[in-house]
Amino acid sequence: MHRKLDILADTGYAVMRDWQGPPIAPAEWESLTYLDWKSGGDTNFAPLASATGELDCRGFWDHGKPDKDGIWTQNRELAPSLCRYVEGIGGNFGRVRVIKLNPSDEATALRQLHRDDNNRLNPDGCGWVVRSWLELDDTAEQSVFILREQKDDPATETRIALHPGMQLIIDTERLHHVVWHPGPQPRYALITSWESDDVIDKWISNETQPAPASVTVPRPGQPDLVSAVQLSGESATSAPLRARQPRLPQRTGRAAGTARPHRRRPGPAWRGRRSRDRRGRSWPRATR
């Protein structure tokens, strides 16, 4: 039996507030050494911490250890702010990687739904390994995390629209997951494995106060957001998208007490420059 985080018990994930720290220059993820490693789509990964400190995307089990006690790689010198972000959290991290996800269509993304093998070699009595995301650069609010309790059952699905600066934590060994990223530019995110312990519990608690505006997108055919929320076990913090994919239905009503308008709250790290998505709308991005 492993220790698990109470906050993930109901849904398997938590959306935290945007990163409030100092700006992180895009050069920190754009200049890294990426390896061709496919996981969840057309992906490349830049290891910041690995099992041995080498640029290695393989599971820690290949080196006889669970996914914790990660060792910084040479990429650390190119991404000092990203590494400080991880160290500042203070927990026991395993693999720390920047993912570069190339665009895909929705059907292709759904075929990549998978669960991670986070706890191989993790002894009973230790903390369950989960993963966190810090979104770095994507198509704001069009890139969507798709989570399912059952891989082939859309009724168990939750969608979370992403934007730069967003922080999430997901039990990816419990939930099938994938990011649908329409592009046109690649999406980057920092992904970190964490052992569940008091430090991570406190970090999540701190980063979810006040409760963030989680963005859950109903699938076409689902009656409304509230149904999607109830099916997924999401709490009352879900909210409609302010801007969304044209193929996704606009939500027209709101059940009292179940959802509230989504307000993007970019932290200071994500102000400074703007980019345009494929529909010509502009979004704040991190200062270079």
Ligand SMILES: [Fe+2]
């Ligand atoms: Fe995964």
